[in-house]
Amino acid sequence: MKRLCLSRFFLTVFFCTSLTAGVFAQDIILPAPLKQGGKPLMQALNERQSTRTFTGDELSLQQLSDLLWAAWGINRPSEKKRTAPSARNIQEIDIYVTFQKGLFVYDAQNHILKQVHDRDIRSLTGTQDFVGKAPLNLVYVADMAKMNKKEGDPVADSELLWSYANCGFIAQNVYLYCASENLGCVVRGLIPKDKLAPEMGLRSNQIILLAQTVGVPQK
Ligand SMILES: Cc1cc2nc3c(=O)[nH]c(=O)nc-3n(C[C@H](O)[C@H](O)[C@H](O)COP(=O)(O)O)c2cc1C
Numbered sequence: 001m002k003r004l005c006l007s008r009f010f011l012t013v014f015f016c017t018s019l020t021a022g023v024f025a026q027d028i029i030l031p032a033p034l035k036q037g038g039k040p041l042m043q044a045l046n047e048r049q050s051t052r053t054f055t056g057d058e059l060s061l062q063q064l065s066d067l068l069w070a071a072w073g074i075n076r077p078s079e080k081k082r083t084a085p086s087a088r089n090i091q092e093i094d095i096y097v098t099f100q101k102g103l104f105v106y107d108a109q110n111h112i113l114k115q116v117h118d119r120d121i122r123s124l125t126g127t128q129d130f131v132g133k134a135p136l137n138l139v140y141v142a143d144m145a146k147m148n149k150k151e152g153d154p155v156a157d158s159e160l161l162w163s164y165a166n167c168g169f170i171a172q173n174v175y176l177y178c179a180s181e182n183l184g185c186v187v188r189g190l191i192p193k194d195k196l197a198p199e200m201g202l203r204s205n206q207i208i209l210l211a212q213t214v215g216v217p218q219k
Contacts, residue, residue, distance in 0.1 A: 028104060028113035031062055033069035038180040048175045051184025054134045054215030063181060064136075067214065068106050068113075070177035071095060071138070072170045082108065084169040087162040092146040093170060093209075096139040096200060098122045103200060116201060124196045125211045126188050134215040138174065139191075139200070140167045142207045149205040160207060167209045174212055184217030 023029065038044070059067065072095055075083045082091065095106040097113060100120045104113035123132030125139055142163035144155050171187045178185040188211045197208055 023110075023112060024115065026102075026115040026118070028061075028064075028115075030065035030068065030111050030113065033066045033073060033111070034062065035069075038177075041176075044176045044179040047179040049179070050186040051178075051215075051217045052128070052130050052186055052213075053218040054130060054184060054213070055218050056133070056135075057216040058135045059183070059214070059216075063183070064113075065111070066181070067174065067177055067183075068095065068097075068108075069111065071174045072106065072108060073111065074108050080109070084166070084173055086166050090146050092143045092163060093166050094141045094143055094206075095170070096141055098125055098137045098139065099135065119199070121196070121199045124199055125191060126213070127190045127192060128188070131188070131211075131213055134213045136214050138212040138214065139196070140170060140209045140211070141200075141202065142167070142209055144205040144207060145203070151204050153205060155205065155207055160209070163207070164209055171210060171212055174214065178214060182217075183214060185212055185214045187212045 039047070070083060072093065073083050074080060081089070086093070096116070097104045097106065098121050100122070102118035103116040103121060105116055107114050122134070122137050125131055125137040131137060142160060144153075144159075144163075147159070149155055149159075174185055175187070177183075191208060191211050193208045197206075200208075202208070
């Protein structure tokens with residue numbers, strides 16, 4: 001009897017693990033990030049700036065991989081810790097990525113982009129014209145379920161202070177990566193959140209904080 005229960009337990013764990021780790025055809029499997037090279041930090045800081053004019057060029061898959069790893073990837077796998085700090089290490093920020101081919105969410109543990117849907121909602125991530133034309137927009141979302149907020153619970157602005165701070169570190173990582181890679185970006189607070197949240201399929205306890213447009217700068 002005991003043995004039967006144990007094997008059932010292992011079967012359940014195996015099944016659940018394969019479900020959570022499941023990769024689907026629409027997901028984007030990112031190549032391993034390149035963790036060497038780039039511009040020296042002081043040069044990247046000197047070149048950091050906001051860009052609002054972009055060519056129509058896409059980022060390469062390697063650039064996308066490096067961008068997301070720099071932003072909020074795992075840099076100490078044994079502790080599951082990240083390239084940006086996080087208050088009490090709660091790691092409640094999720095990065096959603098809007099492309100022409102749809103909406104994806106970054107799974108840092110597996111370093112893949114999981115597709116949420118296949119609609120182009122880039123223009124809904126902001127109010128400025130360049131937003132819908134740039135190759136991608138990152139949308140930073142605080143998953144307040146990790147702060148014990150249930151769906152329907154009110155979330156006061158004051159309860160988001162740490163999440164905004166956490167998000168700022170991630171956005172600065174993106175700025176520095178872009179400066180290092182001769183890409184352009186701008187972090188944005190002007191977001192029609194009431195329109196965007198339902199288009200992203202967010203729960204009421206998932207709060208949009210900021211967005212960041214990334215692309216190849218028009219010289
Ligand atoms: C919290 C925050 C929100 C911002 N929101 C927007 C925005 O909605 N649209 C925009 O074009 N720039 C936005 N910016 C970028 C600022 O306008 C920009 O950082 C500032 O003009 C200084 O330029 P620099 O980043 O090139 O130094 C935002 C910056 C921050 C930190």
